[in-house]
Amino acid sequence: MTIRVLLADDQEMVRAALRAVIDRRDDLCVVGDAADGEQAVAAALRLRPDVVVMDVRMPGMTGVEATRRVLADWPHADPPPRVLVLTTFDLDEYVHSALRAGAGGFLLKNSPPDQLAHAIRVVAAGEAMLAPSVTHRLISAFTALPPGLVSGVAPPAPGRHARIGSLTERELRVLILVARGLSNTQIADALGLTLANVKSRVNRVLTRLGLENRVQAAILVHEAGLLPTVAGEVRAEGGEGP
Structure with a gap:
């Protein structure tokens, strides 16, 4: 099945370069592009792509607000697009x-x-694309910010660290591997589990800890002191993301 992609970037040259990279892949196809956030929202609602490749910094409506709008205002019966x-x-x-x-x-x-082509495939499959080395930089930047500096980032809920202790040993291993940036496929290989089993365990762990996504899981594990050496432990640049 071909993955339909919408490009949103305010630079025409960047959009052209991204289109060239994506359209060279047999399983990927660019169905449209947008030069700002408002165009991105309108195009996503009209074209119904599988994935939106969204620049963060665009004039007018930012990629953040455009992402929020696309997902919140989705009017169709089919699921909204994933956003990279x-x-x-x-x-x-x-x-x-x-x-x-x-x-x-x-x-x-x-x-x-x-890596771009791979990221689109991973996101389209419903997984998060967070390369291990980049995840470490994200965690470092996040934990260095004063509370409330970044809009929409809530502090850890009270008792969330304590809830880690309620996880089984296998669930804790899954949580740590998620925080290290491994994909579900890589976790399955590391623990000798089926992919379906890993997906189920990851969802259960996130739910039990009150987390929304794998980024929050990585931050929580870092704050709990369970992942002191993220950088250098797993290098998957160009390989499969989580």
Whole structure:
């Protein structure tokens, strides 16, 4: 099945480059593009793509607000598109809010073409795309921010750290592997489980801990002191994300 992609970026050259990378893949197809957030929302509602590749910084409506609008205002019976956020990261504090708004993951703009194609496939499959080294930078930036600085990022709920103790040993291992940036497929290989079993366990762990996504899981594990050396433990640049 071909994955239908909508591109949203305010730079025409960037959109052209992304289109060239994506359309070279037999299983990917660009169905439209947008130059700002408002156009992105309108195009997503009209074209109903599988994935929106969304720049964070655009004039007028940002990629964060566009992501929130697409997911909140989706009028169709079929599920809304998954959103893959593009960011330079070092300047984009907005990435935290974008993930909380419902984005399926984020990718650096200077990532290799193969990693972009892979990220689209991962996000389209319903998983989060968070490369391990980038996840570490996200956690570091998040934990360095004063509370309330980034809009939409809530502090950990009271007792959430304590809830980690209620997890089984296998669930705790799954949580830590999620925080390290492994995909469901990689976790299945590491623990000798089926992919369906891992998906079920990940969902159960997130639910029991009151977490919305894998980014929050990584932050929680980091804050709980269970992941002191994220960087360097797993390197999957160009490989499969979580």
